[in-house]
Amino acid sequence: MKLPKEYILPIFAQNIVKRRSVLPIPVRSTVEWTEGLKIKRGGETVLYTGSMYQLIPYAKAVTKRMESMKLPETEYTEKVLPFGKYVNSLLNVTPFMFLGMVSEQERRYFNGCLRNVARLLMSVGVDFGYLYEDDMYAGALAYDQGLDIAFEKHAKRVFKRLKNLGVKQIITVDPHTTEVFLHAYKKFIPDFDIEVKSYIQVLAEANFKGVSDLKVKLVIHDSCVYARYLGIIDEPRKILQNVKVKIAEPKLSGEQTHCCGGPIESLFPEKACEIARNRVDDLASLGRFCVTMCPVCLMNLRQAAIPGFEINDMSYYLALTLQ
């Protein structure tokens, strides 16, 4: 049997309140992407990762572990499962879920995306810092799952920390963190006054052109959150066109983009994969290379990847134009 959501959701809530993330991973893993970049600590403008890119290889590892667990459908299992939340309240069970299952190659790739974003912002002269261990997960999954009590506590903690550190502007790297700051935080914290922008918006405003052109055709996959929640549709196209990318638009793109399936990966991984397969089929019919703008889309679409079709993050392609 698969682990029912009724036993997973309390663990998410406990983790975010007690351990500052739905999926607590070692702090070292969240900050190691900065090595050698000499990004200053703090400042009024910060690059805020919310650990989203760093979490993805771990989330994938947990899903793999859960799939391999195959809990027996017995009366005994049903009696034991409810105790999981009590165990987790005392002892963080998450590391046992990803131990030995995390792909080093993926960790390097996702950390590389963050390094690319930092380098891209530097290339257009943006003066930004990073909060290192204070760059907390923003809480998107808890909010989406309706875990409002846990989310509110966490959001207030994040906001307080940002204010204490004197942060006035946040540059985000993924759509979920952008959306949760812009809408969910404002719902629970009426005086939330920090300016929030995606790095894609910042690059578009700076008219990013890179140093060299990237003369390639890329099939674009818009994130649902960027396109339909935040209206960020023209900005990625503008910067890709600036570096001479030929953009292939799927039938369902922009405001009508098709979901990658990723948002339900944590509770219904099989369904998430089925949706990703459908989307990959559409995208792969238009070209060999695909560009995504969200770590969740990237992970989920890559899980359904087909030979000869390569999917990469926007930051990966743009960083190629810095050489």
Add this chain to the structure above:
Amino acid sequence: MIRAGTEFLKNLKQKDYFNATECFNCGTCTALCPMGIEILPRELFRYVLIGAEEKIVERSDTIFSCLLCKMCEANCPQGVKIAENIRTLRWYLTERVYKIS
């Protein structure tokens, strides 16, 4: 038999945004849903409007399998805030039914 009433909807509205009264049941949302689940979301909203709380609890897997992708919402001719409605139902289930704090 479904026990109808107004309490359930009142409870949802007290806490958060929930508005499905504009839905005229055209089925655009169902046709466009990437999940391909027939009940999502218009039938769910009917259950809420008539106060059939037990049907919502029964369909909790469907509620949590919504992608919140807003494909339905972007195409809803009545402008129903479908994703926010679904999130409110999740809040109700997690806090009031599963008692997660």
